[in-house]
Amino acid sequence: MLLKKTYNIKLLFFIGTIIGGTGWIFVPFQIKHVSAELSVAYRFLLAGGILTLVSFFKKYPLQHSWKDHFLLASQGVTLFSANYILCYIAAKYICSGLIAASVSTMIIPNIILGRIFLHQKITLKICAAASLGIIGLVFLYWKDFLTFNFSSSGILGLGLCFISTFLAAIGTLIYNALPSKEGSIITANGFAMMYGGVFSLIYAITKGNNGAYFEFSFLYILSMLYISLFVSSILFIRAKKPRGLPRGCSAPQIFLLRCEVCRSGSKATAPTNVSTT
Secondary structure, eight states: OHHHHHHHHHHHHHHHHHHHHHHHHHHHHHSSSSOHHHHHHHHHHHHHHHHHHHHHHTTOOOOOOHHHHHHHHHHHHIIIIIHHHHHHHHTTTSOHHHHHHHHGGGHHHHHHHHHHHSOOOOOHHHHHHHHHHHHHHHHHTHHHHHTOOOSHHHHHHHHHHHHHHHHHHHHHHHHTTSOOOTTHHHHHHHHHHHHHHHHHHHHHHHHTSTTTOOOOOHHHHHHHHIIIIIIIIIHHHHOOOOTTOOSOOOHHHHHHHHHHHHHHOSOOOOOOOOOOO
């Protein structure tokens, strides 16, 4: 029984890592013929709709106050719109490996903002884990770093990535202000994704992107389905918040932390939020 449980935990961890880590591979197909704003809009309108449908069929509470909707809209604009639009634009200037590595630095503003607004302690363990995570990604994509071109376009791409990570950190901080409800990870992020998708769509149309243009090529549809269904939806559906875990954790983090909680049988500690593709 213990062997089976350990196997399932490792399988969950493996699936979560693969899904969350391969999303950037499909981003270039999203911006080849369609603007970054429209691709982000389609992605999160689809993902948000899926999460909302799941919440409806699971009979999770869908009622939110006007204050909650304001916070959800703010989260959507920062975390599921502006953040991803900047990352998608950055993909035109730098490779996806560098984007993944730069996005991993989101843990730094999370630590700082968590300390300022949530009064979370900055421990040596958190700093060590953050450093190891960033160093690990640097080693993973070390060839991309060595071949990086310090031109104006390359620096622009990195700059956009770092701005996007700060916006994502603000979005997860806003999420902390939402009241906890049953299935709140799914319902709240479902609404926030749709708000972000609507904002991206309005921005794309007002920017003059020939309306809501959609690319009906095989690669575009395949990449859209993968990042919408798997990266942005399934991880949230599988992310069941363990008892004692504070709010503001991203779906992959809760998904993987859940494996650790199941393994140890203890309460979850307060981790620092991370983002996914």
